[in-house]
Amino acid sequence: MTETSWTAPTATGPIHGTVRLPGSKSMTARALVLAAASVDASTLRRPLSARDTDLMAAALRGLGAQVTVEDELWTIRPRPPRGPAHIDVGLAGTIMRFLPPFAALADGDITFDGDPYARRRPLKPLLDALRSLGVKVTGDGLPLTVHGTGRVRGGEVTIDASLSSQFVSGLLLAATDFDEGVVVRHVGPPVPSAPHLKMTIQMLRDAGAGVDDSVPNVWRVEPGKLAGRAWNIEPDLSNAAPFLAAALVTGGEVKVLDWPRSTTQPGDQLRILLGQMGGSWTLDTDGLTFRGTGNLRGIDADLSQVGELTPVIAALCALADSPSHLRGIGHIRNHETDRLAALARELSKVGAQVDETEDGLAITPGKPSGAVFETYDDHRLAHAAAVIGLRVEGIELTDVSCTSKTMPEFPQLWTGLLKGQNS
Numbered sequence: 001m002t003e004t005s006w007t008a009p010t011a012t013g014p015i016h017g018t019v020r021l022p023g024s025k026s027m028t029a030r031a032l033v034l035a036a037a038s039v040d041a042s043t044l045r046r047p048l049s050a051r052d053t054d055l056m057a058a059a060l061r062g063l064g065a066q067v068t069v070e071d072e073l074w075t076i077r078p079r080p081p082r083g084p085a086h087i088d089v090g091l092a093g094t095i096m097r098f099l100p101p102f103a104a105l106a107d108g109d110i111t112f113d114g115d116p117y118a119r120r121r122p123l124k125p126l127l128d129a130l131r132s133l134g135v136k137v138t139g140d141g142l143p144l145t146v147h148g149t150g151r152v153r154g155g156e157v158t159i160d161a162s163l164s165s166q167f168v169s170g171l172l173l174a175a176t177d178f179d180e181g182v183v184v185r186h187v188g189p190p191v192p193s194a195p196h197l198k199m200t201i202q203m204l205r206d207a208g209a210g211v212d213d214s215v216p217n218v219w220r221v222e223p224g225k226l227a228g229r230a231w232n233i234e235p236d237l238s239n240a241a242p243f244l245a246a247a248l249v250t251g252g253e254v255k256v257l258d259w260p261r262s263t264t265q266p267g268d269q270l271r272i273l274l275g276q277m278g279g280s281w282t283l284d285t286d287g288l289t290f291r292g293t294g295n296l297r298g299i300d301a302d303l304s305q306v307g308e309l310t311p312v313i314a315a316l317c318a319l320a321d322s323p324s325h326l327r328g329i330g331h332i333r334n335h336e337t338d339r340l341a342a343l344a345r346e347l348s349k350v351g352a353q354v355d356e357t358e359d360g361l362a363i364t365p366g367k368p369s370g371a372v373f374e375t376y377d378d379h380r381l382a383h384a385a386a387v388i389g390l391r392v393e394g395i396e397l398t399d400v401s402c403t404s405k406t407m408p409e410f411p412q413l414w415t416g417l418l419k420g421q422n423s
């Protein structure tokens, strides 16, 4: 990927516009894995085509599935997974955590590696869990090899998933094909990202799996066969964050089309969180309309359930008229970069006073000024920088191409939205 520096456009007035966002990364990843684990073909309507999900599709092809793409309809024709194969995870947590359990069902060695920073993202709790379910794995992080034998015993396993909910999701998504299914028991500090776990359970049930989540921190998936189905992928609501923020910061009005009435996506909580910062919204049949006044209040919020929303919310806090405290997000040090350190450094450069706490950020807005904003290969750091740029001239992103991880069209969508402003 070629790095592309980019000067974030500044708003000259309230932004008014409508955006149609690409499909949810998290739903697309889950639907692809479930489709590959099914007996019959599945389709995905309006999935996300971006680096994370294109690499997921490529990985599943490498394991034997046929994935064909026709406009906004993907068709997956599954085959029993087979090795040897090599999987490039890029920087995607979803691939590095969802595919080792599925790859264990292949007959043959499956090697995994990814971007340099992907090698620093935690995997050991998941790999140890696989080992105790009877899988032979070499390595405690990337690069690693899963030595598949064509079957996985499965059964009961204890894991500390406090570093990432994706460890649990990965085990559950493959477990219908384990001889004994799986019972995953979490022991340790709380698992973050509860909505993402709900999404895993909901989508497994939609695919026909038997799942019991009635006991807190214990998840059971029964062994069985998945039939394949048609998935409708919702727009990515976490990627709505910068667009809703644009309405909030400029006192404008932005509509996100096809916002679902009910969803497991964590991004749905943007309505509440950005509402607390001064916005208001209406949800109707064709989407969510979000309005701002241009005045932003600071917030004290526990973001443990919605950690991936932190970068844009932190950017808003830096532009607010009072201090903020974002808590419960120690685990986002393990995201695409150490997001707490990166946000503290970059938001300080543009004038805020930002202190890293053990599990979050304390942000006191200051006099904003332009700066070179490092994006650390992190799509959501780029979104955060764009939001600051709405108010502050001279915000130069070191690289905007990192947005291709989940929304390659971000620069165009953003520039297009800014055309709709009343100056």
Ligand SMILES: O=C(O)C1=C[C@@H](OP(=O)(O)O)[C@@H](O)[C@H](O)C1
Pocket: 025, 026, 027, 093, 094, 163, 164, 165, 166, 169, 192, 193, 196, 307, 308, 331
């Ligand atoms: O399962 C998923 O699709 C995700 C789970 C979350 O991971 P963590 O629990 O590691 O934060 C989230 O931050 C990530 O963007 C996507």
Ligand SMILES: C=C(OP(=O)(O)O)C(=O)O
Pocket: 091, 092, 093, 094, 308, 335, 336, 380, 406
């Ligand atoms: C944490 C994120 O991604 P990943 O799925 O790579 O963990 C994210 O998209 O904010």
